[in-house]
Amino acid sequence: MEDLVESILDYVRADYTDYAIMINGEWGSGKTYFWNNKIRNKIDSLTFNGKKYSTIYMSLYGISNLEDISKKIYIETTQLMDKNMKKYMQTHDKSSIPEYAKTGLDMAHFFGSTQNDGKIDYSQFFATDDKVLCFDDLERANVDVIDILGYINNFVEHDHIKTIIICNEKELATKLKSSNLEMKTFIATYLLDKEGTLLTADKPMVEKIGEKIEYVFDKANDYERIKEKLIGETFEYAPKFNYIINGLLMRYENNPDLIRFLREQTNLITNTFIRSGTRNLRILKHALNDFQKIFETVNKFYPNTNLRVLQTMLIFTIAVSFEIKAGKITKDKFININTNEEYKSILVSSRVLMDNRQFYIKEFDNNYYFNFKSEYRFFKFIEVYVRTRIFDMKIFKNDMEMIIQTIDTEKLPGYKRLLTEEYWKISDDQFPFVIEEVVENVRNGDLKLIDLVKLFAYFSYFSRKKLISYDMQTIKNIFIDGMDLIADKSEYCDNIDEELSRIGIDIGEEMDEILKHFNEINKDLKVKMYKEQAEEIFKCIPMKMETFYEKFTEEYMEKPLLEYYDTFKMIQRITCASNEDIMKIKEMLIRRAKKYKRELCSELPFIINLKSALEAHCKGKNNSIKMVMIREFASDLQIVIDTYSNIPPKKVYKKLRRYIETKK
Numbered sequence: 001m002e003d004l005v006e007s008i009l010d011y012v013r014a015d016y017t018d019y020a021i022m023i024n025g026e027w028g029s030g031k032t033y034f035w036n037n038k039i040r041n042k043i044d045s046l047t048f049n050g051k052k053y054s055t056i057y058m059s060l061y062g063i064s065n066l067e068d069i070s071k072k073i074y075i076e077t078t079q080l081m082d083k084n085m086k087k088y089m090q091t092h093d094k095s096s097i098p099e100y101a102k103t104g105l106d107m108a109h110f111f112g113s114t115q116n117d118g119k120i121d122y123s124q125f126f127a128t129d130d131k132v133l134c135f136d137d138l139e140r141a142n143v144d145v146i147d148i149l150g151y152i153n154n155f156v157e158h159d160h161i162k163t164i165i166i167c168n169e170k171e172l173a174t175k176l177k178s179s180n181l182e183m184k185t186f187i188a189t190y191l192l193d194k195e196g197t198l199l200t201a202d203k204p205m206v207e208k209i210g211e212k213i214e215y216v217f218d219k220a221n222d223y224e225r226i227k228e229k230l231i232g233e234t235f236e237y238a239p240k241f242n243y244i245i246n247g248l249l250m251r252y253e254n255n256p257d258l259i260r261f262l263r264e265q266t267n268l269i270t271n272t273f274i275r276s277g278t279r280n281l282r283i284l285k286h287a288l289n290d291f292q293k294i295f296e297t298v299n300k301f302y303p304n305t306n307l308r309v310l311q312t313m314l315i316f317t318i319a320v321s322f323e324i325k326a327g328k329i330t331k332d333k334f335i336n337i338n339t340n341e342e343y344k345s346i347l348v349s350s351r352v353l354m355d356n357r358q359f360y361i362k363e364f365d366n367n368y369y370f371n372f373k374s375e376y377r378f379f380k381f382i383e384v385y386v387r388t389r390i391f392d393m394k395i396f397k398n399d400m401e402m403i404i405q406t407i408d409t410e411k412l413p414g415y416k417r418l419l420t421e422e423y424w425k426i427s428d429d430q431f432p433f434v435i436e437e438v439v440e441n442v443r444n445g446d447l448k449l450i451d452l453v454k455l456f457a458y459f460s461y462f463s464r465k466k467l468i469s470y471d472m473q474t475i476k477n478i479f480i481d482g483m484d485l486i487a488d489k490s491e492y493c494d495n496i497d498e499e500l501s502r503i504g505i506d507i508g509e510e511m512d513e514i515l516k517h518f519n520e521i522n523k524d525l526k527v528k529m530y531k532e533q534a535e536e537i538f539k540c541i542p543m544k545m546e547t548f549y550e551k552f553t554e555e556y557m558e559k560p561l562l563e564y565y566d567t568f569k570m571i572q573r574i575t576c577a578s579n580e581d582i583m584k585i586k587e588m589l590i591r592r593a594k595k596y597k598r599e600l601c602s603e604l605p606f607i608i609n610l611k612s613a614l615e616a617h618c619k620g621k622n623n624s625i626k627m628v629m630i631r632e633f634a635s636d637l638q639i640v641i642d643t644y645s646n647i648p649p650k651k652v653y654k655k656l657r658r659y660i661e662t663k664k
Contacts, residue, residue, distance in 0.1 A: 004235055005038055011233070012132055012162050013048050019232030020156045020163035029279040031166050031237050032136055033247065039164075043132050051130045053162075058134065060141040066151050073133075131161055138167035145172060149226045156230060165231070188212035245269055248285055258295050262288070265314055268372075272315050275367050276322035287321035290386060297391070302400050309403055312374040313382060319368040320386045333360055334383045339402065343378035345419060348503075376403055414438045415447060418458050423505075435459075435468055442482035449490040449521065450499050452483055456514050461505045472510055480517055492525040530564040538565055541585070542577035549584070558596045562603040562610075571613050575630060582629045586636055593640040604644040611637040 011021050025031045035057070046053045058072045133155060141148055155161040188209045192198040197208065245266060252259045262269070273284055291314055298305050298313070320334070337343050346361045369377055381396040406412055414437035417426060426434055438455060441447050447455070456479045462468045463475055470478075493499060500507075537556060540548035562570075574582060589607075593600060614634035621627055 004237070005042065007233075007235065008039055008164070009042060009046065012043055012046060012053060015049070016160065017162060017232070018157055018160060020152065020165055020230055022165045022167065022169075022227075022231045022234040023237050024167060024169045024234055025237030026279045027168050027171065027282070029237060030281045033281070034237060035134060035136070035164075035166060037247070040134075053130050053132055055132045055134060057136065059136045060143075060148065061137040062140070062142060063148075064142045066143060066147065069135075069148075069151065133161055133163045134166065135163070136166040138165055139169075139172040146226060149230055153226070153230050169234075185209060245273070245284075248281070248288060252288075252292065255292070255296075257299065258292060261295065261310065262314075265311060268311060268314060269318065272318045272368060273322075275370070276319070276326065278322060278326050280322075280326060283322055283325045284318065286325070287318045287386075290321065290382075291317045293391060294382060294385070297396065298400070301397070302404075305400075305403075308374055309376060312372075312377055313379055315368055315372065316377065316379055317382050317386065319364070320383055323364065324386060334387070337361075337378060337383075338380055340376050340378045340399075340406070341416070341419070376406065413441070415441055415451060415455055419451065419454060423458065423462075431467070435462070439470075439478060442478055443485075445482060445485035445489075447482070447486070449483060449486060449518065449525075450493045450496070452479055452486075453511075453514060453518050454499065454503050455479070457503045457507050457511060458505060460508055460510045464508065476510070476513060479514060483514075483517060483521060487521045487524070490521070490525055492529045493522055494526075496522070527564060530559065530561055533559070534561040534565040537561065538570065538573060541573040542581060545577070545581050549588075552588070557592050558599050560600045560603045562600075562606040565606065567606060567609045567613055570610060571617060574614070574633070575617060575626075579625055579629045582626070582633055586633045590636065590639050593643045597643050597646075601644040604641065607637055607640050607644065610634075611641065 008021065008023075011017065023031055023035075040055050040057070043053050043055050056073060058069065060069070063069060133152075135148075135152060138145065138148065152163060152165070156163050189198065192208060192212055198205065249259060249262050249266075252262060269284075269288075276283075294313060294317060295310070298310065323333070337346065343361065347365055365377065379399055381392055381399050384395055385391050406416075414434035417434060418438065438459075442452060442455070456475065459468065459470070459475045459479070460472060463470055463472050533556065537548060537552055538561075540551070574585065577585065611634050614630055614637070618627055618631050618634065
């Protein structure tokens with residue numbers, strides 16, 4: 001790095017130059033930091049051949065015309081002409097005017113409120129022999145790059161001003177090729193059509209259009225030509241990241257615990273940064289800012305947190321920041337992973353299944369945790385914080401409590417070790433104890449229903465490999481008895497495929513019987529769950545209608561709850577509701593039927609029965625407003641019936657189809 005600094009100073013010290021130099025590097029790699037902290041001060045303190053040099057720095061970010069550049073130079077060079085500005089600069093030890101002040105000065109000159117009367121001629125503003133111009137963010141200007149370089153060339157070639165240009169040439173090349181792409185494509189297509197070659201089969205049309213665009217609008221060649229004339233030397237900025245990272249850490253000097261921890265983890269930070277595959281120090285800076293919040297919150301609520309956990313949190317914060325903010329992935333890659341157990345389960349199953357998300361998680365883990373052993377490697381509260389900018393205290397505390405319970409792997413329950421670890425990580429001495437512990441859990445009904453299915457897959461695999469003494473039939477009997485034991489107290493599982501995808505071994509044919517038994521129990525649990533939910537929500541009619549509307553629209557619009565509710569109870573509730581609520585309920589049933597007909601078509605028998613029961617209720621009764629509302633309700637239910645009846649046959653349950661036929 002010092003060699004690069006000295007090379008730039010050699011250029012500044014040269015008696016005569018008619019060229020500029022360029023510092024090229026990726027976005028966020030610290031080029032501006034390098035200029036401000038390693039170059040600028042040395043140039044400003046440089047005296048050579050009786051001249052004391054001074055720098056003028058301008059970011060071209062957002063510049064929309066060339067006059068804006070002249071204004072910036074004018075304000076920088078005339079700052080000492082104003083007494084008040086001079087006093088401010090001396091008092092605050094400033095070498096340049098803040099950007100917000102430049103805007104104010106610019107407007108003051110525009111309205112004529114400074115000591116310089118009349119319109120400013122921006123082309124006549126300063127002596128040139130002791131100035132060094134620095135133009136940053138060339139690729140981010142809103143002016144044609146060729147025009148900017150031509151403008152800068154006037155300073156360099158005619159006035160021999162020392163000039164340094166800082167940019168990202170890779171992004172510059174992309175910008176040159178992609179500008180006005182629609183217009184270029186239209187013209188290229190038009191020219192090819194006129195030539196009669198647009199539809200010929202010699203080349204793909206896209207390739208022909210691309211070649212014509214390059215031939216007609218090759219700004220890259222214009223750039224190379226003017227660069228060759230203007231730029232004498234191009235320096236590739238490849239920083240030593242340890243130096244840069246130490247500079248980033250200085251901002252935390254007022255937090256002694258944090259700065260001590262971060263300095264001790266410098267190698268960890270550097271390695272994680274390198275593995276990100278980017279050179280974007282800006283993202284690293286943001287990640288460290290996020291980690292400050294994480295570190296302080298952990299120390300406040302859980303001051304005795306294990307060092308290894310804090311190190312892993314640091315790696316995870318930096319890794320997720322780069323994966324999301326560098327545009328390497330979409331934000332939803334982690335969104336459905338809620339716990340460290342789920343994360344590890346995906347790692348285990350990725351060895352068997354080639355699901356895209358599983359493959360990504362495996363690559364993420366192999367990359368960022370390479371040679372770093374930690375049992376707890378996923379933190380939901382950190383992922384949510386980086387992705388949404390919300391620090392969710394509830395998720396944070398859930399994560400931390402789980403960490404406290406599981407940080408010592410050998411103290412994990414045996415079934416969790418099988419489900420969340422590669423089984424071969426369990427030592428030969430421990431393996432028999434883990435197996436017996438799991439068998440005891442199954443026999444005592446201590447585990448979740450879906451976990452029994454997954455554990456059976458492992459046990460059948462172990463039996464085939466002769467790793468356990470149990471024969472296959474004995475294993476089946478143990479697990480089927482265990483499933484029956486916990487059937488009544490289990491919960492319905494609605495993501496069976498996702499759960500089974502986390503099994504990290506090949507599944508054998510012996511799983512069929514277990515899955516069949518599980519599906520029967522799970523089906524009964526589904527009926528039980530929907531009946532309970534239906535009873536809970538419909539009991540709000542007619543006394544708690546606000547609660548009913550809110551909960552039903554938010555939670556149950558897509559669920560076929562009516563399939564599991566008693567028709568007679570619904571008749572009682574509807575007929576006791578207000579006229580307005582009768583109308584609202586009817587409209588809601590029609591609306592949801594049209595929107596979710598495939599999900600709700602199993603409600604058809606209930607709707608048919610409800611229509612018949614309402615018609616019977618109204619038969620022989622004198623007309624009143626309520627009776628009219630109820631008759632209209634019953635009549636309009638035909639819309640729902642027609643909607644469900646028109647579902648393609650393969651989408652309707654066989655029993656429903658038979659039911660419809662009996663009613664015709």
